[in-house]
Amino acid sequence: MSTDLKTEPAPEPGRTQGRFDGVLREIVMGNTLVAVLSVVLAVVVGSLMILLTDETVRETAGYIGARPSDFLNAMWTAISDAYTALFNGAIYNTNVDGFETRIRPLTETLKYAGPLILAGLGVGLAFRAGLFNIGGRGQMLLAGAAAGWVGVGMDLPLALHLPLAVLAGALAGALWAGLAGFLKAQAGAHEVIVTIMLNYVGYYLVFYALSKQGLLQAPGSLNPKSQPMPESVILPKLLGDRFNLHAGFLLALAAVGVVWWLLNKSAMGFRFRAVGENPDAARASGIDVGRTYITVMLIAGGLVGLAGVNQILGTATSGVTVDLDAGIGFDAITVALLGRSRPLGILAAGLLFGALKAGSFSMAAAEGIPVEIVLVIQSLIVLFIAAPPLVRAIFRLPKEATA
Amino acid sequence: MTDTKITVPVDESAEPAVVPLRAALKAPIMLGIVTMLVALLVGFKARPGKTTFRLGTDSDFFDLPEITVPSTATVATVVVLLAAITAASAFVVSRGRRTPLWLVAVFAVVAMTGFLAWAAAGKTVPVIGLLAGSIALAVPLVFGALGGVLGERAGVVNIAIDGQLLFGAFAAAMFGTIAGSPWGGLAAAMLAGALVALVLGFFAITYFVDQVIVGVVLNVLVIGLTSFLFGQVLAEHPQELNAPDHFERIAIPVLGQIPVVGPVLFRQTILVYLMYAAVAVVAWALYRTRWGLRVRAVGEHPKAADTVGIKVNRTRYTTLLIAGLIAGAGGATYTLVSVPQFGEEMTDGAGYIALAAVIFGRWDPVRATLAALLFGFATNLSGVLSVIGSPVPSQFMLMLPYVVTIIAVAGLVGHSRAPAADGVPYRKG
Numbered sequence: 108m109s110t111d112l113k114t115e116p117a118p119e120p121g122r123t124q125g126r127f128d129g130v131l132r133e134i135v136m137g138n139t140l141v142a143v144l145s146v147v148l149a150v151v152v153g154s155l156m157i158l159l160t161d162e163t164v165r166e167t168a169g170y171i172g173a174r175p176s177d178f179l180n181a182m183w184t185a186i187s188d189a190y191t192a193l194f195n196g197a198i199y200n201t202n203v204d205g206f207e208t209r210i211r212p213l214t215e216t217l218k219y220a221g222p223l224i225l226a227g228l229g230v231g232l233a234f235r236a237g238l239f240n241i242g243g244r245g246q247m248l249l250a251g252a253a254a255g256w257v258g259v260g261m262d263l264p265l266a267l268h269l270p271l272a273v274l275a276g277a278l279a280g281a282l283w284a285g286l287a288g289f290l291k292a293q294a295g296a297h298e299v300i301v302t303i304m305l306n307y308v309g310y311y312l313v314f315y316a317l318s319k320q321g322l323l324q325a326p327g328s329l330n331p332k333s334q335p336m337p338e339s340v341i342l343p344k345l346l347g348d349r350f351n352l353h354a355g356f357l358l359a360l361a362a363v364g365v366v367w368w369l370l371n372k373s374a375m376g377f378r379f380r381a382v383g384e385n386p387d388a389a390r391a392s393g394i395d396v397g398r399t400y401i402t403v404m405l406i407a408g409g410l411v412g413l414a415g416v417n418q419i420l421g422t423a424t425s426g427v428t429v430d431l432d433a434g435i436g437f438d439a440i441t442v443a444l445l446g447r448s449r450p451l452g453i454l455a456a457g458l459l460f461g462a463l464k465a466g467s468f469s470m471a472a473a474e475g476i477p478v479e480i481v482l483v484i485q486s487l488i489v490l491f492i493a494a495p496p497l498v499r500a501i502f503r504l505p506k507e508a509t510a
Numbered sequence: 511m512t513d514t515k516i517t518v519p520v521d522e523s524a525e526p527a528v529v530p531l532r533a534a535l536k537a538p539i540m541l542g543i544v545t546m547l548v549a550l551l552v553g554f555k556a557r558p559g560k561t562t563f564r565l566g567t568d569s570d571f572f573d574l575p576e577i578t579v580p581s582t583a584t585v586a587t588v589v590v591l592l593a594a595i596t597a598a599s600a601f602v603v604s605r606g607r608r609t610p611l612w613l614v615a616v617f618a619v620v621a622m623t624g625f626l627a628w629a630a631a632g633k634t635v636p637v638i639g640l641l642a643g644s645i646a647l648a649v650p651l652v653f654g655a656l657g658g659v660l661g662e663r664a665g666v667v668n669i670a671i672d673g674q675l676l677f678g679a680f681a682a683a684m685f686g687t688i689a690g691s692p693w694g695g696l697a698a699a700m701l702a703g704a705l706v707a708l709v710l711g712f713f714a715i716t717y718f719v720d721q722v723i724v725g726v727v728l729n730v731l732v733i734g735l736t737s738f739l740f741g742q743v744l745a746e747h748p749q750e751l752n753a754p755d756h757f758e759r760i761a762i763p764v765l766g767q768i769p770v771v772g773p774v775l776f777r778q779t780i781l782v783y784l785m786y787a788a789v790a791v792v793a794w795a796l797y798r799t800r801w802g803l804r805v806r807a808v809g810e811h812p813k814a815a816d817t818v819g820i821k822v823n824r825t826r827y828t829t830l831l832i833a834g835l836i837a838g839a840g841g842a843t844y845t846l847v848s849v850p851q852f853g854e855e856m857t858d859g860a861g862y863i864a865l866a867a868v869i870f871g872r873w874d875p876v877r878a879t880l881a882a883l884l885f886g887f888a889t890n891l892s893g894v895l896s897v898i899g900s901p902v903p904s905q906f907m908l909m910l911p912y913v914v915t916i917i918a919v920a921g922l923v924g925h926s927r928a929p930a931a932d933g934v935p936y937r938k939g
Contacts, residue, residue, distance in 0.1 A: 290916070301919060
């Protein structure tokens with residue numbers, strides 16, 4: 108990347124846009140090989156962590172001089188057991204009988220991938236316009252609360268109730284993110300700080316609604332939790348009641364298509380990308396940058412909101428809680444970065460992280476490896492992908508030709 | 511990198527004599543809004559009864575009496591005072607000057623007194639406990655904010671403060687237990703903070719990766735790492751690895767016996783005294799030493815700094831490492847003070863609050879410290895009010911610091927300007 112494309116920070120209120128040029132170019136122009144190698148590197152580090160903390164490996168290391176084969180065996184067992192458990196939990200379980208039970212893990216992977224893709228699209232779309240949306244948690248919470256409120260507060264037939272609840276959730280997420288876009292456009296408030304703060308404000312708002320009788324709290328209950336969702340708003344199961352996979356995944360696939368069309372085929376998407384590439388040039392050529400910020404944040408928040416809807420109406424239908432985001436709002440950032448903010452890339456990244464998530468539970472159950480190892484692997488993947496020269500140096504690849 | 515705009519490093523302490531009216535008007539307008547809000551409290555939600563403020567403790571030089579005031583009359587008096595201060599602010603602004611910070615501080619204290627008189631009607635407010643607890647809660651925020659200020663003044667945005675705090679807390683618990691001394695834990699915490707800073711620098715300075723992304727990802731990495739190690743190692747051997755000795759409160763002789771001030775400021779743990787020292791040293795070093803001048807030059811105009819022979823990236827690395835040591839010390843507060851034990855994700859995003867304090871405090875160590883103390887106060891206030899029973903739902907009290915930050919960042923409170931080269935990697939040539 109040639110350095111003369113690094114723009115000087117623009118004057119207020121848009122001065123903070125300049126700092127994102129670099130990463131956006133990295134995301135857009137990095138190549139697939141680096142992405143694959145980054146995953147490999149991260150998995151290697153993850154394996155080292157498993158080895159270093161494995162009891163048997165440490166014990167056998169104590170007498171490595173006397174019997175090195177024990178040590179090597181223990182290492183092999185620790186690693187292969189861990190990844191076998193991961194595979195069994197994420198793709199295809201070889202330990203059980205019957206094709207239907209064996210393939211069940213794959214459907215779990217798809218279930219976890221759905222909200223990651225939706226929220227990843229929300230973060231990625233904002234990236235393309237040069238905005239960093241860290242507010243996924245707050246947007247998901249408000250969306251989940253809004254959808255849940257429509258769910259328990261109204262009594263309608265399924266054909267009306269479900270779409271209304273989905274819409275309410277998307278709208279709540281859109282408005283919450285749009286607030287950050289508005290403040291950026293009007294007052295130059297940095298969207299990173301504002302979205303982080305809105306996460307907390309949203310959390311306490313939903314917490315308040317959940318602890319207040321007459322708002323969202325289940326009648327007669329003292330817990331900060333709403334009533335379970337009624338049948339008429341629950342996203343239908345895709346493969347029958349034996350599998351947890353629900354229509355939220357279809358929602359995610361549809362969103363991938365819509366965002367792809369929006370970014371690549373529509374005038375609005377062109378404006379997003381133009382503002383993301385260079386807000387000053389976009390402004391000079393007549394694009395209303397401030398309004399673009401507001402629009403892109405509204406749509407991004409709507410997409411993240413759909414991830415919240417996916418949770419409350421599909422995955423966790425037992426009631427709205429303040430934990431309904433399940434960390435997806437932050438995982439979405441890594442999904443968007445790994446997918447280089449391209450809709451199809453985000454689809455692939457969401458599937459990969461969904462598989463890691465599904466597999467991590469089986470690793471924890473079978474091998475006692477804490478599920479947080481997935482966080483480590485995910486964040487390392489993103490760090491490595493963001494620094495292609497580092498990955499190239501580690502694997503001794505030739506330097507990429509400068510753009 | 512083509513630098514066309516020359517920015518003169520701005521001395522934060524020197525306010526321009528004449529400020530644009532529109533910017534200066536924000537202060538009296540905000541004060542007026544708060545005054546109206548307090549007036550609405552007494553007008554529509556008056557709470558009869560008397561409020562007691564307890565100011566003394568048992569071991570002061572002399573005892574201060576408890577002050578009992580009628581709630582509604584006090585709030586009414588407060589509204590009059592607030593209106594007077596607002597008028598004074600408007601007068602100052604009409605003369606072409608900015609509202610002085612001390613006037614805003616007086617306003618805040620008066621408004622808070624009115625709010626407490628209203629909220630605690632019929633109850634007793636433990637003023638000492640409220641203030642002393644605020645300082646204790648603010649310690650990690652202050653250390654984190656100081657680290658953030660240093661990094662950003664050198665031109666490196668540090669979103670990873672939360673990771674530094676969390677890793678510091680983890681290291682303090684583990685190595686404090688192994689070393690058998692909280693001092694060992696503190697040293698480990700500082701090194702852990704510096705380690706996170708080193709990784710941040712490695713990616714942000716050496717590999718030009720976007721600093722905001724590295725910061726966010728590092729936070730996730732530290733959460734993953736510490737939770738993994740906690741589940742895999744610490745939880746298996748809690749006695750051997752996760753039971754550090756903790757720092758005791760030390761009352762400073764004489765100073766500790768001054769009424770109000772003593773129990774609030776000088777009957778704290780050693781970490782609080784270290785915090786006082788850190789604030790003073792960082793403020794002095796940043797503004798009064800050759801090193802501080804270099805740091806600021808590198809953050810404002812790296813190319814100019816490079817031209818006069820300052821090694822830009824080396825200065826950024828060393829500053830970032832020092833900032834990491836400081837932020838890491840803040841992390842030790844979590845595991846070496848009240849509950850000497852590490853728990854998963856125990857910082858609960860405090861690093862983001864510290865980051866907000868950096869911006870709220872306009873990248874100045876002393877102002878950032880005050881902002882951090884304000885956040886500590888807001889947090890403790892919601893705790894105290896929920897104990898004595900408050901008419902305001904605790905969630906709204908807890909929300910307050912974040913709302914205030916949004917307002918501050920949106921520029922309603924005052925003009926804030928980041929160091930010019932903040933977040934921009936320096937590429938030579």
